[in-house]
Amino acid sequence: MNCKLCGLEKTLIKSHIIPEFMYQDLYNEDHRFYEFSVQDIVDGKKLKPFVQIGEFDKNILCKECDNERLGSLEKYGQKVLFGKNLKPEETPDCQNYELEGYEFSECSNVDYKKIKLFLLSILWRSHITDRPKFNSVNLGPHTDRIKEMLWNNEPGEELEYPITTTSFIRADYHYKDLILEPRRMRTKSGINSYIFSIGSFQFHFYVNSRDHKLPDFVNEMTLKKNNSMRTVHLKNGMEKALIKRLVE
Structure with missing residues (x-):
């Protein structure tokens, strides 16, 4: 079959849609969830635990594209988001701020290209898979552009498919052991977006047309080419409301 990234006819492998390391807080001592x-x-x-390694698709990517091209991005994403095997020179430097009653962290020394392409790879794989849990993700004409960005290792400008990040880490109910199916949302100005709730993080992808004006919040909080990443920490109680909204 043809790999959906390189386009070549190759033997395809089991490829995770959401990288397995992002499931780490779901597993019990028997590696079940x-x-x-x-x-x-x-x-x-009754909920019965079963052995699983997350959602994967054996019909989308070859070994080279999955393990090398996208795999290198996953290794970086794991380091930034979960602090695994960080060298001093690649450790993000984070400062905490408060603005209009909200707390947020701003981390410098975060590689804009790698972290943005890593997150976009999750969005793109969610579109190209036939796995039913990702049926809500439909990128339409944006599919080829995001594929091109991944193949050429080019993250684009800040406001081309911007991504914002929120977190429950500081809330009483941090939901580290919960991954929800992605949900499609639509802003008041008509911009389609997708929200992925993975552990304590929520990644919000704005699949925007040039004809739409992005909310000011997105302009301020998206990943920056100066290699900084902002994460808004939701107030206590807001995490329950957001989870309820996503589930409904």
């Missing part, structure tokens, strides 16, 4: 739907809870079904 629960998978359930809201309907399961409504029906009173």
